[in-house]
Amino acid sequence: MQVRHHLRNFSYNIIVRLSVNNWLGKSVLSELAKIAYQEENYFSAIKYMEQSLGIENDSPKFSEENIISTTYSTLAGYYLKAGNWEKALDILKNKMLYWREQNQDVLVNNWHYESALDSYASILAETGKSKEALRVYKHLTEINKNKWRLVSLGTLYYNIKDYQSALKCYYEALCDSSTLSTDNCLNSLAICYSAMGEYKKAIQTQKECISKTNPDLLTYSNNYNGYASYTTELSNLASFFNWNEQHDSALVYEKKSLELKKKYFSPHHESIAYSHINLGVAYGGLGNLNEAISHLIFSYDIYKNQRRSRFRQRVLSYLLKYSFCLNEIDNLNKYIAEYMISASEDLLSSFQELTYDERSRYIEDYSNILNREIPTYAYYTHSDSIIEAAYNASLMMKGALLNSENSVKRVIEESKNDTLINLWAELKADKYILAKNLEKDSLYRKINADSLQKVIYRLEDSLIVKCKEYGDITRSMKLKWKDIQHHLIPNDIALEFLSFPTNNDSIVYVALSLRKDSEYPKMITLFEGKQLTGFQDSLHYQCKEMTDLVWKPLKTELEGIKNIYFSPSGALYNIGIEYLPGMEDYNIYRLSSTRELVTSRKTETKNRAVLYGGLNYDAEFDKSVTDRSLAMLDEAFIERPKVRGMGLRGGKEFLKHTKEEVDIIGKELNNANWECVLDTAAMGTEESFKALSGKNVECLHISTHGFYYNKEDADNARYKFMLIDNNMVSAEDKALTRSGLVMAGANHILENEKLPDNVEDGILTAKEIADVDLRGLDLVVLSACQTGLGDIAQGEGVFGLQRGFKKAGANSILMSLWEVNDEATKILMTQFYKNLVSGQSKRQSLRSAQKYLRDYNNGRFNEPKYWAAFILLDGIN
Template sequence: MMRRLLFGFILAVMAVSAVAQMLMQPSAESDELFAAGVDLYNAGKYREAIPLFAKSDSLDKAQLDSTSNRRDYSSMWLASCYYKLGDTLTAADIDANYYRFAPVDRRLTVKSDSLLQIGMEYFNQGDYAKAAEYLTKCAEIEKSVLGESHIFYGNSLNFITLCYYYLGNSNSAILFGKKGLTIYEKVLGKEHPNYATSLSNLAGYNSDIGNYAEAIRLGTEALQIQEKVLGKEHPDYVMSLANLAIINAEISNSDATRYCVEATEALSGIVKRTFADLTARERNLFWDKYKAWFERTIHLIAYDMPSDSLAENGYNGALLAKGLLLNSEVELSTLLKESGDEEVAGIYNDLKNLRLQINKLYEMPVAERPLDADSLERVAQGLERQLVQRSKAYGDYTANLVIDWRQVRQKLGDSDMAVEFVSFPMRNDSVMYAAYCLRKGMALPKMVPLFEERQLTSMDKRLYLSSPMLYNLIWKPLEKEMKGVTTVYFAPSGELYNLPIENLPIDGSTYNSDLRSYRRLSSTRQLALRRDGVEVEKAAVYGGLKYDTDTVTLANDSHKYRTAEPVQWSSRAVADSLNLRDGVYELPATKIEAEDIDKALETARIDTKLYTDTIGTEASFKALSGSEVNALHIATHGFYWTEREATQLDGLAFLNTDMPTVVQE
């Protein structure tokens, strides 16, 4: 029952679906069966009431939307009948949460249920003030009709609590949260997951108003209950660990380190275990729950409380988080391709072609789509589910998702250094950049704070290639760590993805690339997974592309790379911003580079395809999927500005040079 499910943990958004049929009521036939069943139940005739509630429940499940909170009353009464007859197992199977409680007559809660549904709809829309208004009215009716100690009333109070929390009114959240907690203690008892969840949320609200001692007390009590009732691997227990780490870090309490490290290790385990059974879409939704911990929180704590343990923890978290969703796709794809199973290969190719169909459909206006994209999505989900299950016969594709920093260190040479850049929001609305550094001889990774993003974005972009300002911001703080280093393997973050940080001026005549080699990676985890002796067999090289290619040429080109799909190409305007400005339309030097690389690869007898001019299009790039290309080079020199940025610059003045040959090349 939607209303019976309690919210999750601190900062967690309630997973309540949009209410499509919020005010639908059970049918007249169901109501008659329900009423007759209630009469028999109240007369102690539980066995006679069972078939009536079973039929009513069957009708409700068939006729009411799954989000309707009018849908599960009959199952509550049905479970209670079995419980009264001593069949606890059947009762728990029907309604595990409420079979022990006195069931609620749905005829008394028509108005309150409607108010609850409306309130939850406002909650989903982010209108927490309106949500609180309707939920408060709902709670008042429940208190009057069901009593001030009823579980429904307690649940509504906790929903109201969340509304006030999201409105920034932590004091009111604490007030309503305490009332809800009192009801849970009385009805459920202290050793119950919902009671522990309420404690954990109250800890968060107290932390928000600076009442850290109380927050730690409540959070610790919640953690102890969850460990006893749920176990240390349960997500609720792990999130309570994370919450305690955050609260303790607010006051620089050393306990934050222990909680932070334990939470990261446990959450990494949950990700690895859970991903193995999920499709790509499910992995996306699952990762949304936990990514803030790996992408922000652990780095913020490591920055606030510098220590070897937290630097180690932060680096491990970054190794997991960067490119996790893409990495999981690649690992699964590799495992399936190496299986040698022709049936699996057939399913994989069917899925790949179906995804191409779906992508083409999404590129077209809804009214012009010849097929229903949602229906194809469901078919694709089914195929992917088959592949996920079949993959288990050939190995664990999640084995390489959780990489430890020691595995990276093992692959480093004496003069190598790994640098994992991270960027994370601070409490003052600023974004901080830092680097996790690792060398072969280091006992542990080291976190080096670098700069705030506003220092970078406020810099005159015309000075990027003519001044050491950018180098001083990014690399100079790492000079001590880079002493004796000849090769730096680095993975950028945030704005650093858009900057040529491997080739920055140090002074008037020296660039950082003159001093050592810099190799850009998506994540330094790639070092741990590097296979020694892997040979390139097939390559694709792009360079000298025509950025202002007309749409007719693009449409014609797309037909060269058709896939098995019924959707016809729909010619549409190209919105690339390079077409919207009077600037550089092509980069001639990239064609020279691409041709030189193509010749070198051919000399090495590597099967190579060169894409230049109008041949190197988006369609040609997409067609590489499944072609077994294991080396790809795209020559892309220069900067890319948004229209707003471009209008603020005078043509190519950002290069700050009078040498036309430099501009041309």
């Protein structure tokens, strides 16, 4: 390296003295830049390359195309390595893209044009703009689908966690490739297997990749790039061994890789840093934590300025773990603060450019640390700053997917842009058609699901790009605990309940407590999950055992408090803790997240309500009803799930009190000058509900049978229609298919009758509800059984009817946790609306109605089973 340094200086001095202003000077300067780059002297590399570009070209060997597609690409790469990625992108935009515009007639199959865009996409990817880079590469593959470009395209899919698409690209590239590109394919394929958790397959593939390379030949030929690739392949293999808990093997391969790297790379090269990550993880896995931390810190010092680097985040995740194990609290605090900044920046930036499914996959990488590990560290250390981080992590992660999706809808609505609105409508229709076809056996599908999925992806991708021009879909994720505190008054308290596993294989429940006068949030330990076993629902509200578990540990925090705003977690989603004995003197609000204190907005008062009740489940599909329904219904919304023989909980008999219920409520609303529509008997169809899409209803009341089945129940042969066995359907959508409402005419399909082709079956699932546009819906009241239940997802809440209505646009939801009595529910609901129109808040209206029911007819319905089932979500306003 010292000889190369003297040669560089000698060559440079000759050029300067002789003022060589021709192609030879350009060549020498370019070579000097290359040498400086390999020595990691990026600023010198930039200087030489810019001087080279300043020399006039007088050689026929050099064309303008060649200069732009190679020299400027190289210069941009040097700026990127120097940390100035803005300058790198600016060079590519202003030089290469300008050249493209001037040569429109030679773009197709033009190597220079392809090279320009390839460089542009590569820098976008390196700066974390994987989705934007993916769009460029898709365009490139349409021009020339060669195998090495397919590998790059696969890597971009890998970066956004779309591993199936990445594998498809790698496999296609492997089918027809040279020896060199085969190595690249196999290496990328192994990395993808590892990310999918298939470590043994990753190890096998990486070994095959390494076997194709002769390290002696690389050394002999002085092949810098080949040498770098070979040592990286060794490091990748070590990494896969680490993931597979084979730490001894990881040490063997990584030590070999590091020994070779030291011959070619400077001590602070990123490739060296990667080796130290693997060594740190291996030593950590073998129990030598001090040695592990020394390697990880060495690596972190190299990566620390690369906030969105996945290697930096990986280093931090292990430094968190090992610092905690060694009880190094100061270091733990420092690394958690760094991780929170890095994770926040990455998630906020990525969410702005990813589709909903892509966001769902992307957030999984952060879920374990943000939802489990950081709360665990706070639980054991009692550190104020770590508790602060746990609260901020909860605000960022709780309902992040739901809020980002609803934010997209809000941005579209507020944009007033017809193109954007029409694109959204087209996307919704295509998604619905795809969902309905996927529920059918493949032999009976009318469309090619894969083709439609590609159309949907392009539509949603285009929509996300346009949304960025009109608004920020991540505003709610940026909130911190101080933002929540700012909206509290002295007698308020905000409680974020968390649940996470501890070292003793139990689930611990804690409350993050925040008052107006809090210097920091506090973490209060409540109980372990196993303490909930043995409790019966009816006993929760009649004895103080549950109160002692949930509220007694918070007694000190609740001194001087009147209003409690809490967001549940785990089993608390299914328990009405706001009704537990001893809590009667507090105003308790159940929230999706305490973030609602900041983001909740009072909807515009329209005084429009639609009421469903007294539904005729045996209703015939006579022509007048069908014509009326179809006139309101878009054909794309028709669904026919396989529900034959399904026995719904709560039965399918007529609920006589529901007709009385909606009649009384309708009169109360009419008297208060509300515009009220009653859909009863045969008119309360599934079609009529879906026809509410986009109608700006403020209040929706549905009094009927409800149902929810967990996956275990649905595995029963009677519920096979609820089990969609297709990898194109998300876990969320599968869960939403297992809960719903029974509408008019449902008994025909339940009793195995054949229905006309142009009508719905009467089984309204949460998945279908999510696809209806109910924006502007301030309050939905689900006067039915089990409407508050669903699959509980870590960080995202309950996947059931409440999720369906929230995705549709509902603000507040009144729902039930168990099967409810028909008559008692009628009394409760009618009194609730009387209170509401008299000016009481939603929460006051419900609590007063519950008291009224308990006192009714000398306490006939005093037992909690009659009144405590109904909970109000997000009823702040």
